[in-house]
Amino acid sequence: MTRFVAAVLAGAVGAFVPDSAVAQAKRYPLESVASLRLHNVIAEPATFEGKRGLRITATPEAARQEGEPPMLAWIEGLDFSNGIIEAEVAGAPASGASAGARGFVGIAFRLQIDTETQGKATYDVFYLRPTNGRAEDQERRNHATQYISYPDWTWSRLRQETPSKYESYVDLEADRWTKIRIEVRGERARLYVHGQQQPALIVNDVKSGANRRGAVALWIGSGTVAHFRNLIVTPESDSARAK
Incomplete structure (x- = not known):
């Protein structure tokens, strides 16, 4: 019996991330642009649906660019590889946006960017397509969430090469605060929405691999007006990676 209990306890300990592997959570209310670096976006404090946060839109120059330029606001001095990222986000198509606009809004992680020119960027991102959540078209609903890895693994490439693998349905509404939680451990990542216990x-x-490090950023897509608030980042050490 003693050996059995010891074995069970050993297995239980192995199933959880040790406290020593988890750093203290870092909180960013996002009520000002302090501590943010901007790339192709305009950020300004705003109260939306009664809650203070940041309103983020594309710069006029980025809005005119062809393709899908990276549009980011990243936290200065925050180095992230594994851990948990939580935030409240809202997105909707901008006035005059193209018919393909969906209110693209999300969080990028492991961002690396040329800080001298703010030019070439690489990052992973989970994002939402809020207008797809309740569309009267099942295919659009199935594309309500998305993972991409910029610049090589775009949504269009992933959808063409591995249909439905990096997208899923979740109930969403445009212009509504939505709680998201991202868990990243090595090569595994999970997106949780609305506080659900199961990932969406x-x-x-x-695609960035198990060992990549970088910044955490607020991310928007083309033709979007987005709001962000209450960002919480809880880093974990490399020993916390999923086995």
């Missing part, structure tokens, strides 16, 4: 989207082959 599972990725077991994060």
